[in-house]
Amino acid sequence: MKTLKCPLCGNELTSIFRMTKTGSLKNKYGCLICGWETFELRKNENLAWKDAKEFISKFPPIMRSHQGDNLKLDFEDDVLTLIGKDTSRGKLYLQNCDGDVEIATPEDVEQWPWELEQKGGSNDI
Incomplete structure (x- = not known):
């Protein structure tokens, strides 16, 4: 589970x-x-x-994602880590594996954390 x-x-x-x-x-x-x-x-x-x-x-997906979650943007090949969010403005603050910070909106997200493969369970939410 x-x-x-x-x-x-x-x-x-x-x-x-x-x-x-x-x-x-x-x-x-x-x-x-x-x-x-x-x-x-x-x-x-x-x-x-x-x-x-x-x-x-x-x-909404922005409310279900939290700091430390991984997600993938539609214009980025790498999986990014959520380091913060501003739900009132609809902004996600993400960090790549090099430590660079990217700002995105929910519309930019290709795969949310529950859509990515996860260890130990299904990804069916």
């Missing part, structure tokens, strides 16, 4: 178990840093994972 990041702060989401009034354990996903979590308690972790994945996929 691939890692999901919080769309608000970029922290890795974790599985959260809650005890219901009837005494059964139910599951949801959430962020331990900012407190965001999926609304529904689910009977298994896979359903909770799908809820989180579906919700996060509704955020």
Whole structure:
């Protein structure tokens, strides 16, 4: 299973178990840093994972990418690393392997982090 990041702060989401009034354990996903979590308690972790994945996929791509993520621009052959972003202006600040900084917009991105091959999981968000 691939890692999901919080769309608000970029922290890795974790599985959260809650005890219901009837005494059964139910599951949801959430962020331990900012407190965001999926609304529904689910009977298994896979359903909770799908809820989180579906919700996060509704955020614009610039909101789902965070510092340290890799992405590819349509006019650049190399994969670049996101070093910062200005969401209000729609600007991405990227660094190449030589340390040069590139400024791009979401329209310039050919492949977002979840579209690039990733170690340890699928890239299907």
